[in-house]
Amino acid sequence: MSPRSAAGRYDESDVRIRPGKGTRPRSKRRPEHADARPAMVVGVDRGRWTCAPDDEPEVRIIAMRAREMGRTPVVVGDHVDLVGDTTGADDTLARIVRVADRTSVLRRTADDTDPYERIVVANADKLVIVTALADPVPRTGFVDRCLVAAYAGGLTPVLCLTKADLADPGPFAAEYAELDLPVVVTRSDEDPGPLRAVLRDQVSALIGHSGVGKSTLVNALVPDAERAVGVVSGVGKGRHTSTSAVALSLPDGGWVVDTPGVRSFGLAHISPDDVVAAFGDLATAVENCPRGCSHLGPPADPECALDPLVESGALSAGRLDALRRVLTALRTPAWEI
Ligand SMILES: Nc1nc2c(ncn2[C@@H]2O[C@H](COP(=O)(O)OP(=O)(O)OP(=O)(O)O)[C@@H](O)[C@H]2O)c(=O)[nH]1
Numbered sequence: 001m002s003p004r005s006a007a008g009r010y011d012e013s014d015v016r017i018r019p020g021k022g023t024r025p026r027s028k029r030r031p032e033h034a035d036a037r038p039a040m041v042v043g044v045d046r047g048r049w050t051c052a053p054d055d056e057p058e059v060r061i062i063a064m065r066a067r068e069m070g071r072t073p074v075v076v077g078d079h080v081d082l083v084g085d086t087t088g089a090d091d092t093l094a095r096i097v098r099v100a101d102r103t104s105v106l107r108r109t110a111d112d113t114d115p116y117e118r119i120v121v122a123n124a125d126k127l128v129i130v131t132a133l134a135d136p137v138p139r140t141g142f143v144d145r146c147l148v149a150a151y152a153g154g155l156t157p158v159l160c161l162t163k164a165d166l167a168d169p170g171p172f173a174a175e176y177a178e179l180d181l182p183v184v185v186t187r188s189d190e191d192p193g194p195l196r197a198v199l200r201d202q203v204s205a206l207i208g209h210s211g212v213g214k215s216t217l218v219n220a221l222v223p224d225a226e227r228a229v230g231v232v233s234g235v236g237k238g239r240h241t242s243t244s245a246v247a248l249s250l251p252d253g254g255w256v257v258d259t260p261g262v263r264s265f266g267l268a269h270i271s272p273d274d275v276v277a278a279f280g281d282l283a284t285a286v287e288n289c290p291r292g293c294s295h296l297g298p299p300a301d302p303e304c305a306l307d308p309l310v311e312s313g314a315l316s317a318g319r320l321d322a323l324r325r326v327l328t329a330l331r332t333p334a335w336e337i
């Protein structure tokens with residue numbers, strides 16, 4: 001988790017992702033919240049948020065949203081301030097009075113026909129894209145859309161190839177060799193040590209289609225994962241299987257956020273420049289592109305400034321191809337993942 005200073009953590013407009021200037025006068029600050037308890041949201045279910053306090057992360061505090069927050073979204077991974085009964089004892093309910101500015105957001109479309117985008121996970125450092133090497137067969141289209149969502153949302157993507165006992169990871173991994181994308185390979189008959197190393201001390205969201213072996217991984221990474229999921233989705237209103245994201249604490253430090261039921265990402269508001277911005281050096285180069293360039297090269301973008309970089313040797317043709325394939329994913333309808 002990134003360090004947060006107590007003083008600089010909250011904007012006084014309380015809960016905006018990008019706080020506007022002067023939206024709330026200082027006099028509206030509520031002094032009674034000065035002793036609020038900082039926590040991270042680890043589960044959300046039917047109007048109740050399960051929170052892990054920063055100073056005692058093994059404790060779970062159930063909270064509601066304070067009335068003054070209105071309908072401000074509060075999602076898994078959010079850093080919040082709690083007031084009221086923050087002991088976490090049975091049948092107690094705290095109140096969320098503030099949400100810190102987010103450092104990253106993973107958005108999804110609500111479903112294939114829903115035009116609204118929703119934030120599934122806030123403040124994750126990494127997006128672990130879980131893909132099976134076989135059964136089901138891996139597809140670059142899905143991975144590429146995940147990459148776009150990660151780059152645009154400020155998460156560092158990691159490709160996790162599962163079921164390595166069934167197929168050679170080489171050919172699929174080669175599709176991403178030019179993208180500086182860390183690749184970890186797992187199989188259920190071996191301990192996922194390399195993945196553990198990637199996740200240590202980080203907040204990582206796991207995304208993958210049903211059947212790729214995500215539950216198998218979570219169970220290997222988090223002892224007692226099923227009980228932990230039951231606890232965070234129970235939240236005092238009767239137990240049921242949650243279909244929203246759940247953060248589970250890792251024994252070595254850090255959190256893994258499972259995202260059940262997330263089938264598509266909302267890429268509607270992402271521009272080609274948002275994607276290229278994640279490729280440090282290339283972001284400067286595309287400043288020389290014509291207005292509205294989608295950086296796909298000829299024939300669509302004959303003047304794209306990336307092509308001369310290949311001619312001059314500053315950029316490899318393979319890396320440009322890989323970037324352009326990711327950019328093409330931006331134009332693919334969500335239901336095609
Ligand atoms: N051969 C092989 N099978 C695996 C491996 N990992 C998982 N499986 C199998 O793949 C199937 C799906 O695994 P799950 O862990 O349930 O997959 P999931 O992605 O969580 O799928 P949902 O529970 O539907 O979301 C199960 O039958 C697992 O036993 C692996 O590394 N190798």
Ligand SMILES: [Zn+2]
Pocket residue numbers: 286289290293294295296301303304305306
């Ligand atoms: Zn361009």
